[in-house]
Structure formats: C-alpha cells, structure tokens
Amino acid sequence: QVHLVESGGGVVQPGTSLRLSCAASGFTFSNYGIHWVRQAPGKGLEWLAVIWFDGSNRDYADSVKGRFTVSRDNSKSIVYLQMNSLRAEDTAVYYCARDQVTMTVAPSPYFDYWGQGTLVTVSS
Amino acid sequence: DIQMTQSPSSLSASVGDRVIITCRASQTISNSLNWYQQKPGKAPSLLIFAASHLESGVPSRFSGGGSGTDFALTISSLQPEDFATYYCHQSYSTPNTFGQGTKLEIK
Numbered sequence: 001q002v003h004l005v006e007s008g009g010g011v012v013q014p015g016t017s018l019r020l021s022c023a024a025s026g027f028t029f030s031n032y033g034i035h036w037v038r039q040a041p042g043k044g045l046e047w048l049a050v051i052w053f054d055g056s057n058r059d060y061a062d063s064v065k066g067r068f069t070v071s072r073d074n075s076k077s078i079v080y081l082q083m084n085s086l087r088a089e090d091t092a093v094y095y096c097a098r099d100q101v102t103m104t105v106a107p108s109p110y111f112d113y114w115g116q117g118t119l120v121t122v123s124s
Numbered sequence: 125d126i127q128m129t130q131s132p133s134s135l136s137a138s139v140g141d142r143v144i145i146t147c148r149a150s151q152t153i154s155n156s157l158n159w160y161q162q163k164p165g166k167a168p169s170l171l172i173f174a175a176s177h178l179e180s181g182v183p184s185r186f187s188g189g190g191s192g193t194d195f196a197l198t199i200s201s202l203q204p205e206d207f208a209t210y211y212c213h214q215s216y217s218t219p220n221t222f223g224q225g226t227k228l229e230i231k
C-alpha cells in the first residue's frame with residue numbers, strides 16, 4: 001500500500017529556515033518523481049516543486065525559486081523540501097504527491113497519491 | 125505560466141442532481157488535465173486523469189471530458205459524500221497550475 005508521510009512542519013519566525021520531509025513506502029521509490037504542493041489557510045492548491053525519480057532534474061514555482069530546494073535520498077525513500085528565508089505568506093499546509101504518468105496522445109502526468117500534509121506557520 | 129480558470133467557484137445542489145464543473149486553460153494543454161476532490165482537513169484525492177480517465181476506485185458517476193483548452197467534470201447524480209471542493213490541475217508544463225477550486229455545497 002502506497003504511503004507518503006510529511007513531517008517537519010511547525011511555527012517559525014520570518015526569515016528563518018525549515019526542512020520538510022516526505023517519507024515514502026509501499027512502492028519502488030526510485031522509479032517516481034515527487035511533487036510538493038501547498039495550501040494556504042482557506043485557499044486553493046499551489047504547486048511548488050518537482051524532483052525527478054533520480055534527482056537529475058528539479059523545477060520550482062517562481063514564488064519559491066531561489067528560497068526553496070527539493071532533494072531526495074533514494075536509499076531512504078525520502079524527499080526533502082528545504083525552505084529558507086521564510087515569509088508570512090509561506091504559511092500553509094504542505095503536501096507531497098507522487099508523480100504518475102499515463103501515455104495517451106502524449107505523456108500525461110498526474111498526482112495519484114498524496115501525503116496527509118504538514119502545517120507550516122510563519123509568524124513573529 | 126498556464127492559467128486555469130475554473131467555474132463556478134461555488135455551487136449549491138441537491139442529492140441526485142447532475143453537476144458540471146468547467147475548467148479553461150489559457151493555452152492548449154492537450155489532455156493533460158486532472159481533477160481532484162478535497163474534503164475539509166484532508167488531502168486532495170485523484171478523481172480523473174488525462175482529462176477523461178477515471179481513477180481506479182472512483183465511482184462511475186464521475187466523468188471527465190475535453191481537450192485543448194476546455195474541460196469539464198460531470199457528476200451524474202450527486203451523493204451526500206460528493207459535497208466537497210473540486211480542483212482541476214494542468215500537468216502539461218511546469219509550473220503546474222491548479223484552478224481556484226469549486227466548492228460544492230448542499231442546497
């Protein structure tokens with residue numbers, strides 16, 4: 001059974017750093033890309049970042065580029081999200097999600113499993 | 125970035141109603157459009173991938189259609205457990221983007 005479990009959230013002050021973890025189980029972790037998505041309180045979903053199955057490629061939303069870094073340790077089946085220079089507007093529930101791809105007219109990715117989320121609150 | 129415009133933003137309906145939620149992309153995204161359901165305090169869960177493919181275990185009253193820029197999620201006969209928020213998601217290019225959500229409420 002596929003499981004993704006986020007951890008590392010908490011209350012931090014503006015300008016500080018935090019590292020989130022996404023621990024995976026129940027599948028061959030090294031075969032899948034992982035995305036991070038966040039949801040501010042009462043708001044919609046915002047895609048943040050992706051890391052490919054082997055870590056060879058990463059991409060970020062403009063809102064976090066240069067401040068957040070995604071990495072993975074395939075030996076431990078964990079993806080990390082290093083968040084630096086945190087701002088009040090980074091307050092949100094952070095989810096990791098597994099990337100799955102189906103072949104139709106072209107490769108069509110989607111998020112088939114999500115973690116339960118971890119809450120990050122940035123406040124002085 | 126590709127903008128996703130989802131409508132309506134909220135909808136009141138009754139059990140047994142047929143409901144359609146639409147999503148429009150600011151540029152063509154082929155069929156790289158997915159739909160998720162989210163209930164309060166829970167993570168989103170996948171309903172439809174690649175515009176029209178029903179995720180395993182999702183009831184057949186859910187269906188999706190469209191391609192290019194215009195897409196729709198249809199719930200053929202609303203059940204009590206369907207009252208939730210629905211999001212479309214384009215995975216055609218990064219940054220991936222989501223619609224703003226449709227909150228489906230009981231009338």
